[in-house]
Amino acid sequence: MEIISDKMPVPGSKSKMTGDPVVRFDNVVKRIGRKTIIEGLTLDVPPGQVFGFLGPNGSGKTTTIRMMTGLMAPSSGDIVIDGRSITRDFEQAISQVGAIVENPEMYSYLSGYRNLKQYARMRSDVTKERIDEVVQFTGLDRRIHDKVSTYSLGMRQRLGVAQAILHRPKLLILDEPTNGLDPQGIRELRDYLRELTRKEGTTVFVSSHLLSEMELMCDTVAIIQAGKLIDVRELHGEADIHATLETIFDVGERIEEALALLGGGEIRSGQLVVRTNREGIAEINNLFVQAGIAVYGIRALTRTLEDQFLEMTGGGGIV
Amino acid sequence: MFNFFRLVHNENIKIYARVRTWIMLGVLGLVGLLMPVLFGYVSEDIGVWSAMNTLLQFWFLPTVFTIAVAADTVAGEFSRGTIKLLLIRPWSRIKILLSKYIAVALFMLALYALLVGLGLGMSVLLFGHSSGTTDILGQLSGSLSDYFWWSLLYRLVDCLIYVTMAFMFSSVFRSNSLSVALTIILLFMGGLITLLVNPAKYELGRYLLFANMDLSQYISDETGSYGVSSLGFSLSVLAAYYVSFLILTFWVFRKRDVAA
Numbered sequence: 191m192e193i194i195s196d197k198m199p200v201p202g203s204k205s206k207m208t209g210d211p212v213v214r215f216d217n218v219v220k221r222i223g224r225k226t227i228i229e230g231l232t233l234d235v236p237p238g239q240v241f242g243f244l245g246p247n248g249s250g251k252t253t254t255i256r257m258m259t260g261l262m263a264p265s266s267g268d269i270v271i272d273g274r275s276i277t278r279d280f281e282q283a284i285s286q287v288g289a290i291v292e293n294p295e296m297y298s299y300l301s302g303y304r305n306l307k308q309y310a311r312m313r314s315d316v317t318k319e320r321i322d323e324v325v326q327f328t329g330l331d332r333r334i335h336d337k338v339s340t341y342s343l344g345m346r347q348r349l350g351v352a353q354a355i356l357h358r359p360k361l362l363i364l365d366e367p368t369n370g371l372d373p374q375g376i377r378e379l380r381d382y383l384r385e386l387t388r389k390e391g392t393t394v395f396v397s398s399h400l401l402s403e404m405e406l407m408c409d410t411v412a413i414i415q416a417g418k419l420i421d422v423r424e425l426h427g428e429a430d431i432h433a434t435l436e437t438i439f440d441v442g443e444r445i446e447e448a449l450a451l452l453g454g455g456e457i458r459s460g461q462l463v464v465r466t467n468r469e470g471i472a473e474i475n476n477l478f479v480q481a482g483i484a485v486y487g488i489r490a491l492t493r494t495l496e497d498q499f500l501e502m503t504g505g506g507g508i509v
Numbered sequence: 510m511f512n513f514f515r516l517v518h519n520e521n522i523k524i525y526a527r528v529r530t531w532i533m534l535g536v537l538g539l540v541g542l543l544m545p546v547l548f549g550y551v552s553e554d555i556g557v558w559s560a561m562n563t564l565l566q567f568w569f570l571p572t573v574f575t576i577a578v579a580a581d582t583v584a585g586e587f588s589r590g591t592i593k594l595l596l597i598r599p600w601s602r603i604k605i606l607l608s609k610y611i612a613v614a615l616f617m618l619a620l621y622a623l624l625v626g627l628g629l630g631m632s633v634l635l636f637g638h639s640s641g642t643t644d645i646l647g648q649l650s651g652s653l654s655d656y657f658w659w660s661l662l663y664r665l666v667d668c669l670i671y672v673t674m675a676f677m678f679s680s681v682f683r684s685n686s687l688s689v690a691l692t693i694i695l696l697f698m699g700g701l702i703t704l705l706v707n708p709a710k711y712e713l714g715r716y717l718l719f720a721n722m723d724l725s726q727y728i729s730d731e732t733g734s735y736g737v738s739s740l741g742f743s744l745s746v747l748a749a750y751y752v753s754f755l756i757l758t759f760w761v762f763r764k765r766d767v768a769a
Binding site: 222256259260261262263280281282284285287289291292293294295296297298299300304308309311312313314353 | 512515516518519522523526527528589590591593594596597598599600601764766767768
């Protein structure tokens with residue numbers, strides 16, 4: 191029987207690099223007035239991944255994305271996309287980027303199709319066939335010739351994705367992409383992003399404060415709080431995250447007795463909590479039964495990235 | 510370079526796809542068609558060019574309409590938030606702003622062409638046979654048609670200055686209503702300001718923008734309305750204002766952090 195008593199190990203460590211980074215943040219600082227929004231962000235985004243950028247509201251996610259897309263200039267430091275500086279070589283750097291920054295605002299008096307044509311005209315490499323392909327892909331084909339003013343938020347979000355991928359960018363930047371999408375749409379987006387990274391080798395940079403969403407979507411997550419990078423970690427899939435489980439044993443009144451018998455675990459808000467693995471659960475159950483302690487229930491207290499995130503950011507958030 | 514015209518094409522679409530634009534065109538079309546008819550009722554014996562010179566009194570219509578479009582072209586993108594998706598394309602901000610300015614200037618020309626084209630068509634139709642001796646503008650040297658074309662050119666110069674001003678306010682303040690309001694206030698207050706800082710009395714007044722606008726003042730008097738200036742001087746002052754407006758517009762737009 192294995193009862194793990196030390197702090198839960200951090201799954202994955204610093205990200206391993208495969209190839210040159212697609213985005214390189216080099217000590218990026220952004221000050222607006224006397225307030226420092228981003229404090230010396232240094233980070234490499236490896237290619238071909240879905241890279242999550244996680245932080246509570248007001249932590250500087252959108253500001254970072256605005257700087258990546260050249261909408262804002264960093265106060266100091268530089269952002270290099272595909273080897274080119276966004277500040278000094280804007281046109282070259284941005285040509286590899288597709289993005290949604292905050293909400294996908296479109297020209298509401300034009301149809302979805304005419305909106306896409308606007309962006310297609312700004313490049314030389316977008317054919318009519320490509321527009322149709324993207325429209326098909328985002329599932330907008332039936333409504334694409336309607337005015338955007340008649341679209342729901344979810345449809346605007348889809349149109350936003352369509353304009354972002356129109357030119358097959360190497361780097362796709364999505365700011366809170368699941369906003370306004372229904373569960374079906376979120377699922378589709380997730381599958382699509384996976385497909386993009388796998389088939390076309392696109393690197394996807396997604397910001398979100400929805401942690402559970404990021405767990406399902408991302409290969410690597412960078413966590414930012416109050417403009418500072420706190421941690422970068424690879425997510426190896428569910429096995430690693432839930433390798434050790436905190437398990438609650440419901441033993442009714444005989445909780446102290448059970449704790450003494452076990453010689454481990456703790457009582458947390460009136461419940462016996464034991465940190466162990468799969469086999470351990472079965473063994474502990476067996477132990478209790480043999481000692482005549484009735485076990486009324488066993489349930490896993492899984493610690494998701496969300497718990498870890500809240501722990502790391504002190505549970506608070508907006509600073 | 511070819512691709513740059515696709516940017517202008519985009520801007521044209523954004524102007525002409527809107528209902529607002531077609532209301533403006535409709536109003537202007539009606540004025541061009543109906544005013545000559547009205548002139549025919551008011552004045553018994555009016556000639557084509559007299560009618561056209563009178564029609565040009567409506568110059569403020571295409572001017573105000575173009576000011577509204579110019580104010581919206583930058584500020585509207587900010588208020589709708591569409592500026593973000595526009596600026597993340599492989600084009601410098603200077604080129605994007607320039608395409609907008611060109612589209613607005615083309616719109617101005619289109620409005621004037623519509624007013625003058627329809628007005629001229631109607632005038633020829635209604636008064637083409639008349640001798641046109643009645644001079645409703647008072648005594649003038651030179652032919653009425655010459656006077657008309659020069660006045661039109663000068664009105665276009667004035668209009669371009671006001672439109673550039675609206676474009677500047679739009680880029681600097683990012684507020685549609687503020688840009689329109691400021692420009693139209695200046696459009697109607699200009700005369701009053703010039704009255705207060707009378708160029709005939711004060712040297713400074715000669716350098717006022719408004720004292721140098723309405724270049725038709727030099728048609729009847731080479732020294733202008735105040736008798737202290739010349740066409741060349743006014744043109745230089747206007748050019749200086751024009752260039753400074755544009756420099757400020759582009760500089761602000763290029764430097765600005767976009768947080769719409």
